[in-house]
Amino acid sequence: MTAAILVALLVALTLAYRWRQTAAAEPHYTTATVGRGTVATVVVSSGTINPITTVQVGTYVSGVIRTILCDFNTQVKAGQLCAKIDPRPYQTAVEQETALLETARAQLVKDRANLDYTQGVDQRDAALLQRGFLSQDAADSARNAYRQAQAQLVFDEAAVRQHAAQLQAARINLGYTDIISPVDGTVVSRNVTQGQTVAASFQTPTLFLIATDLTKMQVDTNVSESDIGRVATGNAATFTVATFPDRQFTGKVTQVRQAPQTVQNVVTYDVIVSAPNPELLLKPGMTASIRIVTSHADNVLRVPEQALRYRPASLTGAEAGAPGGPAAQLWILADGKPRRVAVVTGLVDDSHAEIVNGPLREGDQVIVSESAAHARAAPASRPGLAPPR
Incomplete structure (x- = not known):
């Protein structure tokens, strides 16, 4: 009787030990709830904030800056x-040209009077030549003087127009000494000081x-050449700047420029994103970390992206299957065990x-990860020794 009791007790202890070992080896699964929401693919880049239109105000004439009225x-x-x-x-140049004009x-008035005189002489000599009271040479000399007076008048009229x-x-150059703003706006840069000499000879x-x-x-x-194919005019964009890390600004792609830029064999394309700035928080020259939304789907059934990459540790690569793709697979927790579910993914x-x-x-x-469960009871540490790590 005593031997039977001892055997039963030994069997019970063995079963309890095996149960404890099995429970300790069972993994712990981390799950996420399947829900609805927005899925959006983005292109991540960085750029510089600039005003949409910036006008350079220069000078057409050279000289010394006498007054600065804008800062x-x-x-x-x-x-x-x-x-x-x-x-x-x-x-001074205006006054000189005025005097020359x-x-x-005055020369034109003088030569016009001379023209009238030579014309009268020519007509009188022509009449005397017909009556025989004047030689042909004298009549020809009067006709020549008259024609020269006509030519001189044309020359004087041209000189008047030239001057x-x-x-x-000269008046236009004098007007260029006034540096005026061609547009309404804000001065963001001033590159000249009072008393400075500016030269506009070559540039x-x-x-x-x-x-x-x-x-x-x-x-x-x-945007790099590998991503530029997904970016199009009208794409929505969000970006942040260093001075407002917790604030997200919105914008829209207004231009994808066709001119490539190559730096160290890396080809990129310039993309312009327009953004409102009603509070004037964005300053010219700030660096922006930008996310361009290339496609999105709203109110769709979605799962964490990590769930597509999860595979049970107990399965081999062939048994687990390949992650991702149009025909992908997920694992859901059913009765404490992972169960494979085939799905078709979109964005x-x-x-x-x-x-x-x-x-x-x-x-x-859906299961997103798993971790090995810890034993229910840790082994006791020996006195005087540090616990195991």
């Missing part, structure tokens, strides 16, 4: 005076940079995958 952040109107170049050399006009044009050019210097409207900005970003973004077809329903639990 950084100055709100200007079209036609507003921003700077003044010393006008005295150009005023007056001289040419009038030179006077107009027009830029004195001011005026942004027409800072409430509308654009992001100039470079896949960084966090979720669209389920186009399959037996999944809202509320199902």
Whole structure:
């Protein structure tokens, strides 16, 4: 009787030990709930924020800057005076051309009077020649003087027009000494100081940079050739800047430029994203981290993207199957065990995958990862020794 009790007790202890070992070896599954939401594929890039339209205000004439009337952040109107170049050399040129024009006009009046005189002499001598009171040579000399007077009058009229044009050019140059704003906007750059000499002989210097409207900005970003095929005009975009890391700005792709840029054998294309800036939070020159939404699906059945990559550790690669693809597979938790489910996926973004077809329903639990369960009881540590790590 005693031996039977001992055997039963030994069997019970053995079964309990095996049960504990099996329970300790069972993995722990992490699941996620199947739900509905938006799945969007994006192209990630970085770029620089700039005003949509920036006007360079330069000078056509050279000289010394006498007055500066516009500075950084100055709100200007079209036609507003921003700077003044010393006008005295150009005023002198205007006065000189005015005097030359007056001289040419006076010469014209003088030669017109001479024309009238030579015309009268020519007519009188022609009449005397017909009556025989004047030689042919004298009559020809009077006719020659008359024709020369006619030519001189034409020359004087041309000289008057020439000096009038030179006077107009001198007045235009005098007007260019006033540096005015061609548009309404905000001065974002001033490259000149009072007393500085500017030279416009070979290249027009830029004195001011005026942004027409800072409430509308654009992001100039470079997209690699591997992603440019998915970007199109009208794509929505979101971006952040370093100074507002928790705020997301929105925009829209307005231009995909066809000119490639190659830097160290890397080909990129310039993409322009327009964005509103009503609060003037975005400043020219800021760096933006931008996400361009190339396609999206709203209110679709979706699962975490990690669920597509999960495979039970106990299965081999052939048994688990290949992850992803149009005909993919997921694993759901059924009665504590993983069960394979074949699905057809659509769009896949960084966090979720669209389920186009399959037996999944809202509320199902899909497995996203697993971890080995810890033993129910840890072995006791010996006194004086550090516990095992």
